[in-house]
Amino acid sequence: MKKLLTLTLILTLAAATIAVAQPAPCPPGCCDGHSFGAQGKHRGIGHGMRGDAPGIKRILAMGDEINLTDQQRDQLENMMDEFRMEHVDRKAELQKAQIKLKALMRDEADEGEVNAAIDEVSELKAQMQKMRYANHQKAKSVLTQDQIDKLKQLCKDSRCGKGPKPGGSRRGPGIGG
Numbered sequence: 731m732k733k734l735l736t737l738t739l740i741l742t743l744a745a746a747t748i749a750v751a752q753p754a755p756c757p758p759g760c761c762d763g764h765s766f767g768a769q770g771k772h773r774g775i776g777h778g779m780r781g782d783a784p785g786i787k788r789i790l791a792m793g794d795e796i797n798l799t800d801q802q803r804d805q806l807e808n809m810m811d812e813f814r815m816e817h818v819d820r821k822a823e824l825q826k827a828q829i830k831l832k833a834l835m836r837d838e839a840d841e842g843e844v845n846a847a848i849d850e851v852s853e854l855k856a857q858m859q860k861m862r863y864a865n866h867q868k869a870k871s872v873l874t875q876d877q878i879d880k881l882k883q884l885c886k887d888s889r890c891g892k893g894p895k896p897g898g899s900r901r902g903p904g905i906g907g
Contacts, residue, residue: 786810786869789881796873796880805872813865820861824854 786806789796793803831847870878 796877802872820858827851
């Protein structure tokens with residue numbers, strides 16, 4: 731019975747891991763951990779929200795094209811640093827919780843303990859996603875509507891390495907969408 735329970739938990743965890751697997755990052759320099767999008771998917775430290783708009787690093791690289799002011803550049807650079815610092819801490823917490831969960835499952839711990847550990851991992855992932863979304867909103871608030879529109883257009887023109895998908899469909903509205 732314990733082996734069946736352990737196998738079921740392992741398969742459930744494996745399915746959940748596959749379901750939240752992170753897609754490959756954009757080409758180098760495209761995004762940095764803060765890309766804007768409506769779908770709320772994360773792709774690691776290189777990306778915030780999946781969508782059609784660039785992250786802060788790319789926004790800074792495109793600063794001349796969208797007419798970023800020196801003040802906006804400073805604000806975005808500070809946001810990027812703050813986000814990265816917080817992300818490192820949260821990621822460490824998540825990794826510790828995942829190690830604890832694997833140990834409990836390996837040791838065939840009580841079902842309640844395993845479920846509590848699964849809940850902790852899920853909660854930490856949710857906190858990280860909320861943190862990314864809040865950072866996305868904060869960075870977006872630094873830009874003017876004209877700058878947001880220019881970014882949308884640049885990304886639409888495949889400047890972000892995310893042009894239209896084959897068949898003409900797109901992932902989402904991106905910044906401001």
